[in-house]
Amino acid sequence: MDGYRPEDGLMKPDKEVGIVGYGAYVPRYRLPATAVSQMWTDGEGGTPIKEKAVNGLDEDVITMSVEAARNTLLRAQINPQHIRAVWIGSESHPYAVKPSSTIVAEAIGAVPNTLGADWEFACKAGTEAMQAAMGVVGSGMARYAMSIGMDTAQGRPGDALEYTAAAGGAAVLIGPAAESVAIINGSYSYVTDTPDFWRRAHATYPSHGDRFTGEPAYFKHVTTAARAMMEAMGTTSADYDWAVFHQPNAKFPQRAAQELGFSAEQIAPGLLSPRIGNTYSGSSIIGLTAILDVAQPGDRILMVSYGSGSGSDAFDLTVTERLLEVRDRAPSTETYIARRTEIDYATYTRFREKIKMN
Amino acid sequence: MTNVSIIGLGQTDVKEHWQTSLRHLAWYAIEAALDNAHINKVDGIFVANMLAGPLSGQQHLGALIADFSGLRGVEAVTVEAADASGGAALRQAVMAVQSGLMETALVVGVEKMTDLVGSPVTSALALALDADYETVHGMTPAAVGALLMRRYMYEYGVQVADFAGFSVNAHANGAVNPLAMFRNKLRADRFASAPLVADPVTLFDAAPTGDGAAAVIVTNYERAQDMVPQPIRIAGSAIATDTLAIHDRKEMLWLAAAQKSAARAMAAAGVSHDDIDVLELHDAFTVLAALSLEAIGFAERGEGWKLARDGEIGRNGRIPISTFGGLKARGNPGGATGVYQIVEVARQLRGEAGDNQVSGATIGMAQCLGSAGATAVTHVLSK
Amino acid sequence: MEVSRHWRLNEQRYALIGETCDSCGTKLFPPRDVCLECEAPAKELYTFTGVGEIYSYTTVYEAPAGFAEYAPYTVALVKLEEGPVVTAQLTDVAKADLHIGMKVEMVTRKLRTDGSEGMIIYGYKFRPQLEMA
Numbered sequence A: 001m002d003g004y005r006p007e008d009g010l011m012k013p014d015k016e017v018g019i020v021g022y023g024a025y026v027p028r029y030r031l032p033a034t035a036v037s038q039m040w041t042d043g044e045g046g047t048p049i050k051e052k053a054v055n056g057l058d059e060d061v062i063t064m065s066v067e068a069a070r071n072t073l074l075r076a077q078i079n080p081q082h083i084r085a086v087w088i089g090s091e092s093h094p095y096a097v098k099p100s101s102t103i104v105a106e107a108i109g110a111v112p113n114t115l116g117a118d119w120e121f122a123c124k125a126g127t128e129a130m131q132a133a134m135g136v137v138g139s140g141m142a143r144y145a146m147s148i149g150m151d152t153a154q155g156r157p158g159d160a161l162e163y164t165a166a167a168g169g170a171a172v173l174i175g176p177a178a179e180s181v182a183i184i185n186g187s188y189s190y191v192t193d194t195p196d197f198w199r200r201a202h203a204t205y206p207s208h209g210d211r212f213t214g215e216p217a218y219f220k221h222v223t224t225a226a227r228a229m230m231e232a233m234g235t236t237s238a239d240y241d242w243a244v245f246h247q248p249n250a251k252f253p254q255r256a257a258q259e260l261g262f263s264a265e266q267i268a269p270g271l272l273s274p275r276i277g278n279t280y281s282g283s284s285i286i287g288l289t290a291i292l293d294v295a296q297p298g299d300r301i302l303m304v305s306y307g308s309g310s311g312s313d314a315f316d317l318t319v320t321e322r323l324l325e326v327r328d329r330a331p332s333t334e335t336y337i338a339r340r341t342e343i344d345y346a347t348y349t350r351f352r353e354k355i356k357m358n
Numbered sequence B: 001m002t003n004v005s006i007i008g009l010g011q012t013d014v015k016e017h018w019q020t021s022l023r024h025l026a027w028y029a030i031e032a033a034l035d036n037a038h039i040n041k042v043d044g045i046f047v048a049n050m051l052a053g054p055l056s057g058q059q060h061l062g063a064l065i066a067d068f069s070g071l072r073g074v075e076a077v078t079v080e081a082a083d084a085s086g087g088a089a090l091r092q093a094v095m096a097v098q099s100g101l102m103e104t105a106l107v108v109g110v111e112k113m114t115d116l117v118g119s120p121v122t123s124a125l126a127l128a129l130d131a132d133y134e135t136v137h138g139m140t141p142a143a144v145g146a147l148l149m150r151r152y153m154y155e156y157g158v159q160v161a162d163f164a165g166f167s168v169n170a171h172a173n174g175a176v177n178p179l180a181m182f183r184n185k186l187r188a189d190r191f192a193s194a195p196l197v198a199d200p201v202t203l204f205d206a207a208p209t210g211d212g213a214a215a216v217i218v219t220n221y222e223r224a225q226d227m228v229p230q231p232i233r234i235a236g237s238a239i240a241t242d243t244l245a246i247h248d249r250k251e252m253l254w255l256a257a258a259q260k261s262a263a264r265a266m267a268a269a270g271v272s273h274d275d276i277d278v279l280e281l282h283d284a285f286t287v288l289a290a291l292s293l294e295a296i297g298f299a300e301r302g303e304g305w306k307l308a309r310d311g312e313i314g315r316n317g318r319i320p321i322s323t324f325g326g327l328k329a330r331g332n333p334g335g336a337t338g339v340y341q342i343v344e345v346a347r348q349l350r351g352e353a354g355d356n357q358v359s360g361a362t363i364g365m366a367q368c369l370g371s372a373g374a375t376a377v378t379h380v381l382s383k
Numbered sequence C: 001m002e003v004s005r006h007w008r009l010n011e012q013r014y015a016l017i018g019e020t021c022d023s024c025g026t027k028l029f030p031p032r033d034v035c036l037e038c039e040a041p042a043k044e045l046y047t048f049t050g051v052g053e054i055y056s057y058t059t060v061y062e063a064p065a066g067f068a069e070y071a072p073y074t075v076a077l078v079k080l081e082e083g084p085v086v087t088a089q090l091t092d093v094a095k096a097d098l099h100i101g102m103k104v105e106m107v108t109r110k111l112r113t114d115g116s117e118g119m120i121i122y123g124y125k126f127r128p129q130l131e132m133a
Helices: A033-041 A061-076 A100-107 A125-138 A210-233 A251-259 A280-292 A322-329 A333-338 A345-351 B022-037 B052-056 B061-068 B085-099 B119-128 B141-156 B160-174 B221-227 B256-269 B286-296 B304-309 B334-350 C010-015
Strands: A017-025 A029-032 A051-054 A083-089 A115-119 A144-152 A167-176 A182-191 A242-245 A300-304 A311-319 B004-011 B044-048 B075-079 B104-111 B196-198 B212-220 B232-241 B278-280 B363-370 B375-382 C017-020 C044-047 C051-060 C073-080 C085-090 C103-113 C120-128
Touching: A017 A061, A017 A125, A017 A280, A017 A333, A029 A033, A029 A345, A033 A345, A051 A167, A061 A083, A061 A100, A061 A144, A061 A167, A061 A322, A061 C103, A061 C120, A083 A100, A083 A125, A100 A115, A100 C010, A115 A125, A125 A144, A125 A167, A125 A182, A125 A280, A125 A311, A144 A280, A167 A280, A182 A210, A210 A251, A210 A300, A210 A311, A242 A251, A242 A280, A280 A300, A280 A333, B004 B022, B004 B085, B004 B221, B004 B334, B022 B061, B022 B104, B022 B212, B044 B061, B044 B085, B044 B334, B052 B119, B061 B075, B061 B104, B075 B085, B085 B104, B085 B212, B085 B232, B085 B334, B085 B363, B085 B375, B104 B334, B119 B141, B141 B160, B141 B196, B141 B286, B141 C051, B141 C073, B160 B286, B160 B304, B196 C051, B212 B221, B212 B334, B232 B256, B232 B334, B256 B286, B256 B363, B256 B375, B278 B334, B286 B304, B286 B363, B334 B363, B334 B375, C010 C017, C010 C120, C051 C085, C085 C103
Parallel strands: A083 A115, A083 A144, A242 A300, B044 B075, B044 B104, B278 B363, C085 C120
Antiparallel strands: A017 A167, A017 A182, A029 A051, A144 A167, A182 A311, A300 A311, B004 B212, B004 B232, B104 B212, B232 B375, B363 B375, C017 C044, C051 C073, C051 C103, C073 C085, C103 C120
8 A cells, every 4th residue: 555554653743742740549448359269269269469449339430530630630730721621531430421521520620611521442441531632732722631541340240350350540631741740752552353351331240251351352452552652662672661551460461561571670660450450441541650659750651551342552751850849749659559448358249339239 | 474375285195106197196186285275266277397298298287287177267387497396386376376466376296207217217307407518418317416426525525324314314204104105214324335326326315206296275375364274374485596507506516596595585484594493405315405404504514414414304303304205205206396395394384294293393494406406496384 | 300409519519619708708618608707798719628627427327318328427527727617428437547636638429329320429528638658
């Protein structure tokens, strides 16, 4: 045709953009994976993570997004009236019809001159919302746009996903590079129709393709997107100080990192799944906020999300001096992770509304 | 001193009247009061009720009850001020008779709590609170009592067990009142460990709601002398209000409306604290009993609970309260409660109180509160 | 279905927006348009910081309809640092840690839902101030 190469898919706005503020949120409750294995396998089945974060009875994607967005604004210190979009990526929006984003926009004072929409692309809805924000900011349509990846994911009782499907996520405010704590050097998406995981309308729990979620789905998309991103940027794994890959469990991101030539040290700060589980749309972004909590100016970061169905969004970022100024204005990701109250399986079933009440 | 006297009293027992409807309850009390006053007609009816709408799906009680009582055509309206409705309705009757617009007025307090069961009843009771700023946060009347009680304990260094005397006294009096909802005695040592309603308020602290109706007939003083052997004078009558929500009160442990209405009623009656032989107060929660004693002036701030501890609220004490069991043991039939209090004080002054009699009672006071004193109605009665 | 009675309070419920008295400067929450202190008009909007301390608290065991699924839950009177006291639930707190004077901060949470198909009502609750890790 016209000689199109994968790396031609690099997305980079005309105007340089970056992350002006960021904020994480993880609810305080933790369900140890052993509680699930005791219930369903006599404790003999092995566990993919140590424990997962569970939202309380009064929490949902909206309340969690509000707190992450507030933390983002605490760091960015901008007038929220300048925010031209509030976009929330999630597969657990509390309403099927009615935007989560308008409630969050109202709560943070971003209404009325703002776009508001909810995004769904399994676990990469949040990073796709980031790319859209790069577009509206990079084109000059908006000075700032808020992108949030947040979930209160549900796994069918006894299913492999029940060990990991967790609650949490993070928000980032995309704005001009000059105001950024991390400049986004570019982004790249790799998307195919690969049905490894889905949830039909009105179904409570998702279905998945078991081992099909691995090789042809997660690994194919994550590694292809990461390689193309690096090819386009002319980088190798050695050029990055830190990397975070979508983390549905502890093993997948570590294996993807290894295949791509990243060391355990490079992914260590962003690897949160063993302690909070898979926060779905929040999973890669909260890994990024955890990295920003420890990174130094000049550090380069690779982030690659993965959403079933399927696609991966890769981002190449460079930390600026400004990060050190804003970092401590809001609670760190670790603050939320350390705030831990263990619950048992019975409490979990109540919190996650698995007890049939009527 | 008002120019109004009580000539008729009527009441039903307070309990779960499963077989009896709202209109029947009201009628039984009205029938008794009419008989008691030896009349069969009145110029107007003031119905005190709090929850017939949400609980029985029935409003427009003035017409309903006038009609059902065979008093069709008479002026009749409902007066609502939460659980102070009864006192508030009497206040309207007093104004009507005092002004001369009515010669004889009937007040009937009626509440049918058991037409609904379960959490909708708790919701209905919470209607007396601020819907936008309290109820939406899951507040209940018991929670309001609990917030006040916890703060009271904190500020005055009091323990839960120190409130026991109020409930023990109420049950001791309820035990000898055949119309009381609870006729069991309460052991003080069981008080603090009873099941929680809203920490620290327990089942032994919170008054039970029940079905019931009470009626009072009033006419002008001169006429009353000729009609019945023992008319009871309404010496003072006053209503005062406070912020609806306790969070807006500058002094949360001070029932300002209770103080104001008591002071006004006592001034009108020309009586002092020492003159009052019997007091029916709003012991929906023990802390409200303590706070009421302080607001009315029977105790210093923070010391109302000591009257219970020291046995001063018993029938032979310095200021007998809850002499027929109070809200705690006679039961709290919501909007009817304030009328029960009047019936009870009047019976004390007539010397008709039987086993509940406070000997030699000549002046009595009744004070009912809407929620935690957002409305306070005080009446002083004299022989 | 309940709609407008909650919607019209969005600003107050989501962001603790109250009022300042035009005359004496007293801060008011809930907003009431007439100053509690001096009875002068109070219409200038004021956004509270959301920081305060527990003035009193209780755990509710007998819950009204719509709240039974959350029981037992804790309701408090929270004294905001600007002065007013508000009624609100406490969240993310262990019962054993509760005490009068405890420092708390505002968070936005689900208050209740209007049945399974009605609106989800969001608003302020308070939690113990986060300890930074």
